[in-house]
Amino acid sequence: MSSYSIAVLPGDGIGPEITDAAEIVLKRLVASNQGLALDLTRYEAGASHYRATGVTLPPDVVTACVAADAVLLAAIGLPDVRNPNGTEVQPEMMVGLRRALDVQSAPRPVKLYPGVRSPLADVGAGIDMVIVRENLEGLFASFGGGAVVGDQVATDTIVITRAGTEKACRYAFELARRRNGRPRDGRRRVTCVDKANVFRCFAFFREVFFDVAKQYPDIEADALYVDAVSLYLVQEPDAYDVLVMENQFGDILSDLGAGLVGGLGMAPSAEIGDHHALFQPSHGSAPTIAGQNIANPIAMILSAAMMLDWLGERHDDPLALGASKQIEAAVAGVLARGDCRTRDLGGAASTTDFAEAVAAAL
Structure with a gap:
């Protein structure tokens, strides 16, 4: 049995929407891979949390992230939520989390998939x-x-x-x-x-x-x-x-x-350390389109695939390694087919539509 605890931080703006999309894919993946289990636990942090509480990154969330097998972060930051000195709160959270996890290397794949211009x-x-x-x-x-x-x-x-x-x-x-x-x-x-x-x-x-x-x-x-x-x-x-x-x-x-x-919607990333790792799309929280279910979830979904790849390498787990490849192949297949694309890629599919298409391709 391959079982992993994942700290999930939906964050701000489109973050919760693309997190929902990634979970649609991950839950289908688990259902189709006997022996793979992912305990996805959500935590609140980021600009919205700061606006409500005055705290961007609560200490208990840091503790949970350090204790988890991996961290999956969506998007954080809102331009109108700022510290008293005028700076955005987003860097405070990101730098704090990076230092807590001691994640030294940040790979950012740049890949042109068939069907993407x-x-x-x-x-x-x-x-x-x-x-x-x-x-x-x-x-x-x-x-x-x-x-x-x-x-x-x-x-x-x-x-x-x-x-x-x-x-x-x-x-x-x-x-x-x-x-x-x-x-x-x-x-x-x-x-x-x-x-x-x-x-x-x-x-x-x-x-x-x-x-x-x-x-x-x-x-x-x-x-x-x-x-x-x-x-x-x-x-x-x-x-x-x-x-x-x-x-x-x-x-x-x-x-x-x-x-x-194809844009930041196609840009996953990871932050890797000796003992911990964090995975998130390279893009920001895009508050102007938040709540409309039109954001491209590909970067978030592919970041989840990178997470499974890292877990597979770290734990010598062929099941997790295979699951990572399955997600990327499903994304590539949907893109190559051309009938389900979000607006930034020239289509009309919603965030949920694309996630469900990838889940079905699994």
Whole structure:
């Protein structure tokens, strides 16, 4: 029996709707896989919770997330819900949860599925890459710090450590070993993305990257500057397999990648540590369409598939690994069929319609 406890955080805006959609798929998956059990327990946190209680991330929710086998988070944040200092409450929750779970590496798949149109006129052999963000350091290490002097000067500090960079780079190479290589020719490659020609911290990041690369002689390793990669991802997206980078660069380039494959509704993500992991779509809470049942749930559903893949790897569980593949295959099949697409993909299907179509495909 494969039994896992999942802490589910629906969050804000469209979060509860896409959470319902993911649960439709997961419950059908469990029903069709004898021996697989998922205990899905919901917890309240986020901007709506802050508005009601003054607390964004309750301590008992953090405790439950740490105790769970995995965390499935939908979307958090509302632009009109802010701290007294004027900042949104969303970063407070996300950074707090990341630090509590110690999730160092954040893979964000960028994959163009059959039946989904890319804005690029030519995608070559296809788009199938993963952007890996170092998740706790970089510019985000300044969260809660930084300095403002009067109304004239503001500073934040970027932090790069050998330990944090090694973990993210090692995760990227291990991931490359599991993949089929870049679409162009099947070569397994990890690309370091930095600004090593200007900043000492990025030169250090690149140095650590190539130190780690020596431990993976079966995987090609190269390095490119972030501004160049922003161009190359548009010009030759089939040339990339796994890319690893500092936190802020990963935050930006993963949105660019999502734009190449149909938008943020197609962008799942994970945050992986030595002992814990969190899974969530890369998009925000989209409050302007909340409650209308029109949001694209694919990123949430595929994030749940990533969760099962991680559980399968961590526990050497072929049932969970197989279940992950079943979800992705079902999503791909519905998209390729073309008769059930949400509005952002040019169709008229509701959030629930798409989830039920994937469940039926299982």
